Amino acid sequence: MYSDIDEQVIIERDCEATLIPFGNKITLKKGEEGHITQALGGSYTVMIRGNLARVEGKDADAIGKTPQTQPWLEEVEPNGRANEKSVWEAMKTCYDPEIPVNVVDLGLVYSCEISDEDSGGSLVKVKMTLTAPGCGMGDMIATEVKQKIEGIPGVS
Structure with a gap:
């Protein structure tokens, strides 16, 4: 889904955001004005105070948006194993919060292996790289991938 927009917003409550491209945490203050420049993957890129900041989906209400649904969370294999299609989805x-291309289509994911856990469920191992050496957003992107995979039914 590509969403390159320019929508003015007024911050409705204080919320945490990540400064792009540095990765520093900042607080957007209630009443501040900004512009949504990108809305992809459940997060938002907002131009505010002359900088780009990433607002996570859990804070969508702070910019007047409703969190997006995650349909891949509903699919699980009959044996309780994580669905590989769901992991890729x-x-x-x-x-990447600076460009409207996902990590799979950017070629950042080298491999994805799913194995059964003795305790039930699946272990998912992903090998990926950053968009560029020294990218301040690399840890944030990797954490987002990890969190979304951990939210899939069957992933232990």
């Missing part, structure tokens, strides 16, 4: 909702 989840990764395709993780976007």
Whole structure:
């Protein structure tokens, strides 16, 4: 899903955001004005105070939006194992906040292996790289991939 927009917003409550491209945490203050420049994968890129900041989906209400649904969370194999298609779909909702391309289509994911756990469920191992050496958003992107995969039924 590509969403390159320019929508003015007024911050409705204080919320945490991530400064792009540095990765520093900042607080957007209630009443501040900004512009949504990108809405992809459940997060939002907002131009505010002359900088780009990423607002996570859990804070969508702070910019007047409703969190997006995650349909891949509903699919699980009959044996309780994580659905491989769901894992790839989840990764395709993780976007570089500076460019409107997901980590899979950017070629950042090298491999994805799913194995059964003795305790039940599945272990998912992903090998991926950053968009560029020294990218301040790399940890944030990797964490987003991890969190979205961990939210899939059957992943332990």
